[in-house]
Amino acid sequence: MEAEARNGKRVRVLIAILGLDQHETGALAVSAMLRDAGVEVIYLGRFASPESVAAAAVEESADVVGISCHSWEYIHYLDDLLRALERGGERIPLMIGGSVISPSDKARLLEKGVSAVFGAGTSSDDIVATVRKLAGAFGS
């Protein structure tokens, strides 16, 4: 089944890893799982910055941005990234996932404005459903 955004097009998700974190398994695994669910994935990969993520998200008309993290570098980039994803009064939904994220980190991230946070052991069904929900709400 193809995942549809609110405007009827296929959902587009940009996946990236910030900074110098080189662990890619999570990013690639989530990309594959989303593709299997009919989501269009734009894989930006390693060595992304808040600016490069935001630029690519706009350029690619991404409905959702997903950041995979295996280090704590994301903490340092988070405020800049949230700001960079704001466009004309709304923000491209941001989801962050990775085994380094503890339950207390999760609460903090949601409070800051991250739309969804996935810690270790999140199921693919959860991730796909969340992406659909976020994409459906964005642009409405």
Place this chain on the structure above:
Amino acid sequence: MPTDANAGKPYYRPEDISGIDYATDLNDPGAYPYTRGRRTQPRHDANSWILRELSGEGSPAHSNRQFRDLIARGAVGLDVIGDAPSVGCLDPDHPFARAAVGTQGVSICRLQDFIELYEGIPLDRITLSHSLPSWFTVACLYLLARNHEVAPGALRGSVIQAPLYGEDYCYAVHMPVELRLRLTLDSIEFCTREMPRFHSFVEDTYFVSDGGPDVVDEMALGFVEIRKVVRELMKRGLNIDSFGPRIAILVNCRMGFFEEIAKIRASRRIFARMMREEFGAKDSRSWSANITAHTAGSALTAQQPANNVVRGAVQAVALALAGVQAMEISTFDEAYRTPSREAHLLALRTQQIVGLETDCSKVADPLGGSYYVESLTNKVERRIADRIHEIEALGDPVDLSNRGYFRRLLEQAMITRAAEIQNGSVAKVGVNVCQIPEEEDTMLREVVETKIEPCLDHIERIREFKRTRDQARVRSTLTEIRSRAADPKESLIVPAISALAADATIGEISGAMRMAYGMRYDPLSGTPAPF
């Protein structure tokens, strides 16, 4: 099980190993083809293998304290990992480094950092292993030995080489494969001459397989790289026996207990036959592979982190039974962070319990002759050999790298491994079976979740250092590096030694080399060259 190596039979019988000829296929431990290990006599003492743990965190001085602590607790070797900027050949003042300085390893970019890192460590007694760019490590160690008035020739230890796969998987240094391979060859050639006791050629199949390739692809990729490097060194005119004895293979050890043991035994046999029959090595020390191992970080879970202590112990037993020259256990906090002090101690104690309390290393190759283990060793050996042949038939590994072949292989392997856990086809306790509610998952939480802050004062220290050094001297050595790098016949180690002695840094020297290969000085953020 990640592969089907164990599939098929409920038990094994004499006919499963009837084709084995003891003298030619197994032989005694310490004898060709070394299937049963390098040593005739095992050492059932604190030195059964080199006990070490991955270390390095924050500034060099902070890491030095960590090292002294490990040595005081029984480590006889150090395995130093650089932080993300250092392993990527970037300085701590690089715009991308700020969030990562010292958080996943030690920040190390200049000779002075090496001096502080090893302050007071007896360089001629402790083996120093490095997961850092090889040319940089070799050049700094050479200078450091001189600084300590130790002959460079007395240095022991090792450095990993990752010319073909690093860029695609975890160790990107933002350099083309041709330059990466050249730096590998240059550093090995330099050590063969100047640091002959140092293992400058560690084929690291650990990093390339953790979370990705299975045992067969792990070793096939490793052998493809070893074979490429050996051939290139021989093309340079080096005698195989001048560097053969200093080749080591750093392997992974996952949870497939017997499969990992079979892999190590099979790899020793493949290596011995390859070195003697194919490459013509005459020195018996060139035939027997040094095998060292890390237990798989990817086998460890964020859920119920105390379970990881058990996984480390099981893997350590497998490695003791396989007979390895050095061991390192990925610590229980691996899913969250580089090892904490508590985790280091538990990992060392695990090794010591296996080494001293059990009889695992009382005889060499205690599993030799087992119907199952010998049959599995044969099967794994055959599959690795077939895979090496298959990959080599596709073309030269440098071309394959440039065509993205390895990248695709590694990507697919990562996706497959992750899917196995997601779909439950591979059991993972605490993840897809035997889970507990998050609120009950509290044991060791406070340790694993303690975050390491980026070492911002070290960034300031490096900025100050760059402001106050002899700029003209730095500029001239960097110009020299760029011009030497532009001539593929030149070795880059001696110029790198001169540049580091002149206070140039890893980021600057790498940038100068990149420019000689038509790349930008700083491919990540576009900082202009300082010369």
